[in-house]
Amino acid sequence: MFKKLWKGLAKTREKLTSGLKGLFSGGRQLDDDFIEDLEEVLYSSDMGATAVKIIERVQKAYKKREIESTEQVFEFLKKDLAERLSGGDTSLRRAASGPTVVLVAGVNGSGKTTSIAKLTKHFKEQGLSVLLAAGDTFRAAAVEQLTIWADRLDVPIVKGETGSDPAAVAYDAVEAALARQVDILLVDTAGRLHTQKNLMTELEKIRNVLSKKIADAPHEVLLVLDATTGQNAVQQAKLFSETIQVTGLVLSKLDGTAKGGAVISIRDQVDIPVKFIGVGEQPDDLEVFEPAPFVDALLES
């Protein structure tokens, strides 16, 4: 677990964060200078204004003598952040019986289709049968992209023509999932910005169609978030949640140098748990999210 992530981060750690080295090493005073360096670590992870709150907590703990040295700040933060990221329903929701329907959404290029390929592999390895729905009928060759993954991973796929109604594809897919009695149905959707009203309405419609034949579907609504995204991630989480009641995040592209700290602001403001992380472009580059190593990587400098 997290091997890939570590590998990726190790490559860049010395390179990019040398200036911060030793922030948490001994002998430093918890003074303005230290706070400023801490600010830099926190902000650089993309957690945005949440950094202010966290620093306030550190200062409070320092005043109450819960923290007495800078090394302890590191431990304090690790615990604090990991706790924040662990609450709530972090496991994947499953249907009580019949197919579990997973709807996958997000902005353009966030990694939805690739994440579906990864999830397919993940479920297959658990001995579950998977069906894919090519719900991105908008982008050129998006259907072909998912079809290639279906072929490579040897799972069936339901698709329509490019330009056809994605809700119809979703409906067909649910029928097929019931008929084939698959364990998991993964529904891909076209990328869309959360500010595009009509496209968000379309997404809502897809969500509603999924529950036509299976009352409690979709069981899981995953928002795929690019780890390089900044504060806009919070807006994405908010608006996608309002429209389709997101149940979990997939944080993709953590194999780069971005820390993905936006998920901490999201937890703070919208409270959606991270369920998976993406650490590469291949189907096995998916890992179940674990707060502790994530926070380590975020703070380690």
Added chain:
Amino acid sequence: MFESISKSLDSVFSRFRKKGGVLTEENIQEGLREIRQALLEADVNFKVAKGFVKSIQEQAVGAEVLKSVSPGQQLIKIVHDELAVLMGEKAAPIQLNPGLTVIMMVGLQGSGKTTTCGKLAKLLSKQGRKPLLVAADIQRPAAIEQLRVLGKQLEMPVYTEEGGRPPDICQNGVRQASSQGCDVVILDTAGRLHIDDALMQELETVRKKVAVDEILLVCDAMTGQDAVNSAKEFNQRLEVSGVILTKLDGDTRGGAALSIRQVTGKPIKFVGVGEKLDKLEVFHPDRMADRILGMGDVVSLVEKAQEHIDQEQAEETAAKLLNNTFTLDDMLDQFRMVKKMGSVKSLLDMVPGMKQLTGGVAMPEDMDKQFGRMEAIIQSMTPRERTHPDLIEPSRRHRIARGSGLAIADVNGLLKEFKQVRKMFQQLGGAGGKMPGGLGGKLAGKFLPGMPGGAKKAKQVKQLKKQGKLLQVADPAVLRDEMKRAEKQRKLEKRKRKDKAKQRRGNR
């Protein structure tokens, strides 16, 4: 959400406003913190934001605060200008050769390269160029197919190759170009991480093998702090020639633009503002600066105020009014000043929150026209007439009317109003006392925009006079009060008129 920085800055400066004067290191500290916070929330990189705020501090300290705006607004203006400067020259176009031009698109995964290839091809073909698209993304499933579909939609050739390596595909594609009658080649490369050494080397190989004219780094506008890392690395390894910022049609503040500019020094050439193929626009640095700060309106207000209001002159005029040495020449100066500031209405509209206010009050739409007419009339007067309006007897009025192309009634109206203003200020200056119900306010508001209404307590006017701040031109707070007061006055007068009419009817 976007307006918040102006509001919080105003509250930071509210204490300072009372003091007035010059921006100092001490009195802008808090303001600078707010600005830093705004930049960070807009995703400007931490280090970049820090350096930026420092340079703002250096620029701002010692600046005199324009009386027409708040210190917060003025600070924002300085920030905005600096942002725009850093954001680069206006619209750096693509370098097109007379012969063949080769453009390579590079960037992280999912940044929007393939779509942007299509958009750029469309843009260039509109300029009379014949693009060839080359599909060199052999990494992502169906990426080649995606470009092929775009080519079909655009009716443009797409070069593809089964089984080749990207550097060879690019080379072969470029060799093909002229035989297909094309003069621009756009190379679509696979998305890659800047830390993926093997794949970065691959791009270096392409550059060695092919004479690439432009290397454009395609960046997602929603990128956060990491933008500096990837942009720096791409630029160091490939020496990119420009940047394209995609997905700017969302609600991202786009602070990454500043970070990328700072670490690469390369111009942002285009922005993507939609999924359709015609949604590629030339980059405007000042618009981007507005967006990052989220407050273009305040900025242009300060700009206008700064450009066109000569505070000294305005104060001099006020003094003249109060000393009863106000002439028609001075009145003409006032008109001109107002005209220079642009239409009064648009000026008011720029003040945050003013739109709602003025929406109800209905500023006279033809105010600008009226000013123009008055100007024409005064210009038709002789210098002596302007300083001695009492000289203007009926025959002179005829001449003036003819000269200005207006009716005698207009000339009479102007003279009457002039006398009223003078009289009003005489009272104001002399007795410092009671003004007849709001008339002063109305006129003062008309001739000296934003001037506190005469109906306001004499004490206040006196105080203002003492502070030399009689003309708080365009200060939002003053304007707002003025508008509210005028509205009240109008209602009052309407009621009075109605009552009078009723009375008359009753009498009959």
